[in-house]
């Protein structure tokens with residue numbers, strides 16, 4: 001397992017637009033594996049490459065079903081609306097209310113550079129939108145309704 005350092009808000013790279021991936025390489029495969037490790041280690045449901053300092057259009061998402069690797073993702077359909085709490089590993093300890101589509105369909109390449117289409121609703125739709133925004137240099141705080149709140153402390157026993 002190999003963890004990458006997560007860039008946090010204030011780091012200007014998070015505001016940059018990421019570049020399309022043309023070809024899979026061993027280095028990119030290692031990046032994907034490290035991003036999954038880093039996401040799970042930090043209890044995240046998604047991570048974009050820019051968050052570990054790599055300006056490539058690559059995101060990983062796992063909302064509890066299966067890990068999804070999305071390369072050059074494009075949201076091709078949106079429907080409905082959901083308003084709920086959202087956070088980001090680059091803005092640790094905070095969350096805020098964001099309205100997103102209830103369901104989205106995204107077209108992308110997988111880790112084998114095969115075309116895939118993924119439709120998600122609820123949390124998966126939210127994660128897809130959130131991670132695709134990262135590729136444009138956008139953060140959820142740009143969309144937040146009201147104030148950011150401190151996440152409740154988690155108690156360990």
Ligand code: NI
Pocket residue numbers: 087088089090130134
């Ligand atoms: Ni995020």
